Amino acid sequence: MKHLIAPSILAADFARLGEEVQSVLDAGADVIHFDVMDNHYVPNLSFGPVVLDSLKRRFNDTPFDVHLMVKPVESMIDAFLNSGASYISIHPEATEHPDAALNRIRRGGAKAGIVVNPGTPLSVLDSLWGAFDLMLIMSVNPGFGGQRFIKRSISKVSEASKMIQAHAVDVLLEIDGGVSAENIGSLSRAGANIFVAGSSIFGADDYSQAILEMRNAIEPRV
Ligand code: DX5
Numbered sequence: 001m002k003h004l005i006a007p008s009i010l011a012a013d014f015a016r017l018g019e020e021v022q023s024v025l026d027a028g029a030d031v032i033h034f035d036v037m038d039n040h041y042v043p044n045l046s047f048g049p050v051v052l053d054s055l056k057r058r059f060n061d062t063p064f065d066v067h068l069m070v071k072p073v074e075s076m077i078d079a080f081l082n083s084g085a086s087y088i089s090i091h092p093e094a095t096e097h098p099d100a101a102l103n104r105i106r107r108g109g110a111k112a113g114i115v116v117n118p119g120t121p122l123s124v125l126d127s128l129w130g131a132f133d134l135m136l137i138m139s140v141n142p143g144f145g146g147q148r149f150i151k152r153s154i155s156k157v158s159e160a161s162k163m164i165q166a167h168a169v170d171v172l173l174e175i176d177g178g179v180s181a182e183n184i185g186s187l188s189r190a191g192a193n194i195f196v197a198g199s200s201i202f203g204a205d206d207y208s209q210a211i212l213e214m215r216n217a218i219e220p221r222v
């Protein structure tokens, strides 16, 4: 399975958002990660569907990976389906009805993702197998970019990867929070295949170089 690099535009310069997206695409990004925060489910506020509308008008062919950190989540699922999200991920803590929320995403034509926080056990997925296309493991607590990577997330990714194999399902395994060229090799060996990175890409002087270093760490050249 191909490894996808997903820059998180939470770390971009919002005064130049379109140019920033163009730059990371030119630098080799596969997917754009779009962090939606509501100052309720998480203690921070970011951007909403009108921002995705504008970006989709300019980057129509680019897949956007929408990470919803909002409660309640249902009306935002509909809004982001309308805005053209390719992937929409939800936190099970943010809805009374996670199965229904995942179905709602799929019915709207996007890939449905379920997010597992650092303090949430993987058993939260037990009754949801078959209902999601993507599992997003958080390696920081949701709410802010630029936090320190929580190391025990690597073993959580390998446990999640084994669960996916045991269930024989086609599920993407995404990691989000503090991802950099330092830890991306271990994360890919543990089974992750989509890598979200905010500050380690947008904080770099050269986005192409930052993405190349990540790719080389995922698939070392011998
Ligand atoms: C945190 C967000 C992350 C964040 C990643 O709540 O979900 O996507 O933007 O940023 P870095 O890579 O800087 O940790």
Ligand code: ZN
Residues within 6 Å of the ligand: 008, 033, 034, 035, 067, 176, 196
């Ligand atoms: Zn995110």
